[in-house]
Amino acid sequence: MRLSKMLFVTLREDPAEAEIPSHKLMLRAGYIRRISSGVFAYLPLMLRVLNKVSNIVREEMNATGAQECLLPQLQPADLWQQSGRWDTYTKAEGIMFALTDRRQQEVALGPTHEEVITAVARDMVRSYRQLPTHLYQIQTKFRDEIRPRFGLMRGREFIMKDGYSFHGDMDSLRATYDDMYTAYSNVLSRCGLKFRAVEADSGAIGGSGSHEFMVLAEAGEDEVLYTEDGQYAANVEKAVSLPVDAVPSEFSECKKLETPNTSTIETMAKFLDCSPTQIVKNVLYQAVYDNGKTVLVLINIRGDQDVNDTKLQNTLTNLAANYDASTLLSLEVPAPEAQSKWAAKPLPLGYIAPDIADDYIQKQKNVASKFLRLVDNTAVDLKNFATGANEKGYHVVGANWGQEFELPELVVDVRNATAGDRAVHDPSQQIQTARGIEIGHIFQLGTKYSQAMGATYTDENGKSQPLVMGCYGIGVSRLAQAAVEQSYDKNGIIWPVAIAPYHAVVVVPNINDEAQMAAAEQLYTELNAAGVETLLDDRKERAGVKFKDSELIGIPFRVVTGRSLKEGKVEAVKRANGESVDLALDQVVSTVKQWVDEAVKSE
């Protein structure tokens, strides 16, 4: 492609709309243009990057025997009602765009395709002899994000590969799941990305096992916890660890003390001159289920620990049946003002006891229909602990489970693992932390969707069984931007060679110099013929502008038909490290081709 013929516009200034480096650079370098909030036009250079990423994904998927298809983006509401996710996706989480068509039918724009593919499998899969089978697609998806931002990182319209596998049993699912783990690792490696695969929460998709593939970058929205030995990695929503040991309590006798202005763990520990690990902290949440029931939840947790919302959410989702509900709609800490209304006397946060006083429980019936107590693992073994006294300005010290307070029946893990904890698999390993961009997510769904939607097959014994499912997603457009976030410098993007829009650019410093143009034209033709995808910068621009632009758009190799041409040489520059060599004209093609091949192999 000749740049003189391409709609190619670069910007000198960082656009105001962009916050992180990759977003700024992709706008400045003319890869994308914003059309509306979280919605972008992919310009020709960008589309080439997206196609390269897609093709790598496709190759790795096809190698596992998965078959590419294309499912509709318009999804009828009735399929989502069959799976029970319509309300969650359109109301509770509200991330799905929905509309009413001319026949007054509700239609969604697909953010994911479990429902559609399960309907297809329900129609087509009859016998165990058709299993396992695995279909995938590469497609634009939609999410009505609350806060679209960071360019393609969190858009309302984005490109994903999503795949769905169907099995006769869990063993078969796990085999495909392992293949996908490998395939996704291969994709990220081949795209030249530094990443970690981490244990993850299954979220709204559901199912048992799940891993996320996190591309490491400061601007990442997710926190990854891992150990140096490489044996453990999980995202913060899922991570488990051993907290530091509690300091043995010095309170030998149980008494209630006046402790003014100690509504935080920090002020309380300071006042009592004790470690936060000797405190039982009592945290209130208010859970609303899809049948309208509100449950007031009190969690007892060790004072130095924090409650992890996702873990608590999963715990409460699992308890939904106890409240005749199927889905947890919302979970929040009740506003302090609301809490004090429930009590006879106002009871600010920070003074609640592990069992909260009866009159609070009575009072809270105004807002909540049920009351639930949970204790986190970290608080179970504490002795002679300090905790709230259900009275403003007072705490109890030297308390014990089974004496002053009853231990809740439900012992759970709802604590946030954090850097500095010890690893479960090897307590000598300390938990480390890093920022990551979630690029891929694989799930062992099991029979969640097939049971809800009646997708069955006939097994070897002629018996009808629900299909066992897995699903696997990787963000194509997000991956492309994550690559930039991992690889740029002050002059612009540095594309990994495997996903660069072009491998090389031939820059003509002066297009009025016939020798320069002739040499450039020849190299441009020969490089392309040799499979080195090459741009020709033949624009009527100053040489400096062309050099700057080639750095900004991040083409891996630059060939300049400049001064050394009179000695039959051209300059060849590597974008990644600025390394420059003079090459004889007849060596350019073979040398640059070798650079490309080596780089693609090593990425």
Next chain:
Amino acid sequence: MRLSKMLFVTLREDPAEAEIPSHKLMLRAGYIRRISSGVFAYLPLMLRVLNKVSNIVREEMNATGAQECLLPQLQPADLWQQSGRWDTYTKAEGIMFALTDRRQQEVALGPTHEEVITAVARDMVRSYRQLPTHLYQIQTKFRDEIRPRFGLMRGREFIMKDGYSFHGDMDSLRATYDDMYTAYSNVLSRCGLKFRAVEADSGAIGGSGSHEFMVLAEAGEDEVLYTEDGQYAANVEKAVSLPVDAVPSEFSECKKLETPNTSTIETMAKFLDCSPTQIVKNVLYQAVYDNGKTVLVLINIRGDQDVNDTKLQNTLTNLAANYDASTLLSLEVPAPEAQSKWAAKPLPLGYIAPDIADDYIQKQKNVASKFLRLVDNTAVDLKNFATGANEKGYHVVGANWGQEFELPELVVDVRNATAGDRAVHDPSQQIQTARGIEIGHIFQLGTKYSQAMGATYTDENGKSQPLVMGCYGIGVSRLAQAAVEQSYDKNGIIWPVAIAPYHAVVVVPNINDEAQMAAAEQLYTELNAAGVETLLDDRKERAGVKFKDSELIGIPFRVVTGRSLKEGKVEAVKRANGESVDLALDQVVSTVKQWVDEAVKSE
């Protein structure tokens, strides 16, 4: 691909939902599955066909210098308001899906991209030095069709290539338009389709010149008019022709006759014993403009001719400014009951005079704010004609313009050209008719969008000018099905080789026969290695089922490792004509490869 590993299900019976052969066959052969009205899943075989069509389109587009990009499917309402099409597309024609996002912004699902691309060009194109430039995309589009039907022919979600070119002047636009005419012809030829390029109406897209590419098929929804000499072809909405000559009238004197029960041209001509060409027919329409104005339109046309709604629509759109309006919202024949209400005495259709009586015009003010008379070319030169008398059961004969009736000032061409008419370019050529499926449409838009949206460039003289635009669309998924509609037999699909999902299928009649399997595996591997895309039917099915399926799915070449294997031979069958030859094992690859290459070249 091994069929044993593919999610591959064929149906014996025609599905009830399908009306035309191609739709039935694509469902039966497992290419598509319906998800909701006009919305389909493309199964793996189908996706391969779509990709082949897309790649042919891409090659032809790239060869013209057009650049591929990808624009968003979510389109903000404000861009459509800028172009003035929001109301037309969401209300009047109502074919655009629209929704309200979580921030209460109106968003459309793109049926076409003039607005988005004009916004991109407005942002990026500054100077004449960037022109011409041409961007295209291959993408899923959406239309909320009133009556989705015929499978992929008229779906609510479908794949299109749409391209948009920008120019400094009309000459440059016409050059690109001609390139597109050639590129589209090449695409259809390479896909193995019989087609005609026809002059077309620009419709809601707008602009001056336009051609449609019609794939010829009985099931086509469009009528194409053409001449045998190949010099003229147009769709019926646009076609012009010379009507047959009028028979000279024998009514020498003007008189009003009682003509009971003659409300149709046929009964009237019979009663008066005259030719329909001696009659002036007077047709009423009611036009509603976007500013709410209703215009009652009376058209005088020769009795044997019919009014063409599209031509009339265009005429009335061009007159919009006369009514302080910008768009025609609707055009319909007023219901007979409504008409009779306007008159003092009821006046049924069939008795209206060329000028309609004054009291009707007075009365119609109840429903219409304006009255407009038009005369079609065909009625202008009639002498001593018969026509309505503005009274039920009465007609006038021997009437003349300028005597009994005033000739309307606006002389227009709103007649339907039909088979049997004579061609304008050569009256010795008779107009022929054929059914067609509209696959492509190219438009010279001019400055319609750039002016409305303020997309300008600076010309050689430093002066700001509106960009001159063209746009070019081709239906990828519709083309794929049109190919089936043109090429099938009682046993199934016969794909043109260039867009067949696979070139060949190796059928193993008995997979328990080791020699058969070994030969098949070898041929399968070697054919694929030679670039012949080959399926292996290694399913545990009877030979008859495999033969039937291979015919049904329409793979061009079938290789059978059957009986003749003991003589070192296999049977090779051409799907198109059933021709069968026995080939020595070592000749199979070269022979089939030659068949493929020859077929792709000749299509």
